Amino acid sequence: xxxxxxxxxxxxxxxxxxxxxxxxxxxxxxxxxxxxxxxxxxxxxxxxxxxxxxxxxxxxxxxxxxxxxxxxxxxxxxxxxxxxxxxxxxxxxxxxxxxxxxxxxxxxxxxxxxxxxxxxxxxxxxxxxxxxxxxxxxxxxxxxxxxxxxxxxxxxxxxxxxxxxxxxxxxxxxxxxxxxxxxxxxxxxxx
Amino acid sequence: xxxxxxxxxxxxxxxxxxxxxxxxxxxxxxxxxxxxxxxxxxxxxxxxxxxxxxxxxxxxxxxxxxxxxxxxxxxxxxxxxxxxxxxxxxxxxxxxxxxxxxxxxxxxxxxxxxxxxxxxxxxxxxxxxxxxxxxxxxxxxxxxxxxxxxxxxxxxxxxxxxxxxxxxxxxxxxxxxxxxxxxxxxxxxxxxxxxxxxxxxxxxx
Numbered sequence: 001x002x003x004x005x006x007x008x009x010x011x012x013x014x015x016x017x018x019x020x021x022x023x024x025x026x027x028x029x030x031x032x033x034x035x036x037x038x039x040x041x042x043x044x045x046x047x048x049x050x051x052x053x054x055x056x057x058x059x060x061x062x063x064x065x066x067x068x069x070x071x072x073x074x075x076x077x078x079x080x081x082x083x084x085x086x087x088x089x090x091x092x093x094x095x096x097x098x099x100x101x102x103x104x105x106x107x108x109x110x111x112x113x114x115x116x117x118x119x120x121x122x123x124x125x126x127x128x129x130x131x132x133x134x135x136x137x138x139x140x141x142x143x144x145x146x147x148x149x150x151x152x153x154x155x156x157x158x159x160x161x162x163x164x165x166x167x168x169x170x171x172x173x174x175x176x177x178x179x180x181x182x183x184x185x186x187x188x189x190x191x
Numbered sequence: 192x193x194x195x196x197x198x199x200x201x202x203x204x205x206x207x208x209x210x211x212x213x214x215x216x217x218x219x220x221x222x223x224x225x226x227x228x229x230x231x232x233x234x235x236x237x238x239x240x241x242x243x244x245x246x247x248x249x250x251x252x253x254x255x256x257x258x259x260x261x262x263x264x265x266x267x268x269x270x271x272x273x274x275x276x277x278x279x280x281x282x283x284x285x286x287x288x289x290x291x292x293x294x295x296x297x298x299x300x301x302x303x304x305x306x307x308x309x310x311x312x313x314x315x316x317x318x319x320x321x322x323x324x325x326x327x328x329x330x331x332x333x334x335x336x337x338x339x340x341x342x343x344x345x346x347x348x349x350x351x352x353x354x355x356x357x358x359x360x361x362x363x364x365x366x367x368x369x370x371x372x373x374x375x376x377x378x379x380x381x382x383x384x385x386x387x388x389x390x391x392x393x394x395x396x
Contacts, residue, residue: 158291161218165217
C-alpha cells in the first residue's frame, strides 16, 4: 500500500469526527453571536440618540462660536488663506479648467439669466438705484462731468478760433503782399 | 489785466514779463456772436412778455407807433448798456469770458464807462461801411480795429480757470484745509454742505 492510499483512509475515518466537532462549536457560539449583535444594535442606537441630543442643544452653537471667535483659530485660518498651498490650490483650479467649466455650466444652465430677471423685477433694486442716483456724491460727479465737458468744448473752440485768427491774418497779408509786422506785444503805459 | 514790470528777486535775473497775446478777428467775432445771442434772447423774451401784457390792455392803435419806437429805443439802450457795463466793469462780456479775452486800455487797465461808450460807438461806426472798420485788425501789430483806435483800447487774451477747474481747485483747497488735524468724521462734517467736496472726500477716504 502506498502512502497516498494510507492518508485517504485516515481522512475517511476522521471525517465524521470533524463534522461532529464543528456542529458542537457552532451550537455553542450561536447564543454568543446573538448577544453580540444585540449589544451592537443597542450601542448604535445610543450613539445616534447622543448625536441628536448634541445637535438639538445650544451647546454645539456655543462651541462653534467659541471656536470660530478664538484668536488661535482665526490666526490659523488667516495663515491658511495666506499660505502658498491655498495659492497653489487656486492656481490649480484655474489651470485645470474647473473654473471655466463651472462658469460654462452656470451660464448654460440659465441660472444667471433667471437671477438677472428676478433682480430686475425686484422693487428693492430700483429703490437702490434711485438712492444711488440721488446721492450727493453721484449728483456732484455728474455736474462736475458736465462742467468738464463744457470746459473741453470751450477749450477746443478757443484753440480753433486762435488758429483761425492767424490763418485769416496770413491770408489777408498774402492778399496785399504785405509782410507780417512785429510790433509790441504788451500794452504800453500811456499810449 | 495789468502789465507786469520785470523785477529782480533775490539777485536772480528778472523773469520776462508776461506778454499778452492780442486777439484776432475770428475770436472776437465768435465772442461778439455769443454776446449778440445773449442780447437778442433776452430782448425777445422781454418783448414777448411786454406784448402779452399790452395785448390785454386794449391800447388805442395810435399808440402802436410810439410803442414800437419805444421798444426800439429800449433795445438800443439795452444793447449799448450791456457792452458798456461789462467793458467798464470787468473788461469782459459773457461772450468774451467764454472766449477768454478781455478789453483793456492801452495802459493795461479796465476801461472806464466813457471809454467803453466810445468803443461802443466806434464798433457801430466800424460796422456801418460793410464792416470795413474791422479790417485793420488783420494788419495792425496790436490787432486793433477802428473802435480800438478811437477808444484807445486793445483786446488781449485773458487765460483764466474755467468754472469747472475753479470749482475743483476750490474744493481741493477746502479739502486740504479741512484735512489738517481733522478726523474723518469732522472732515465729512466740514465738507457736507458742499456736494462736490463731499464727493471728493468720499472718493479720497
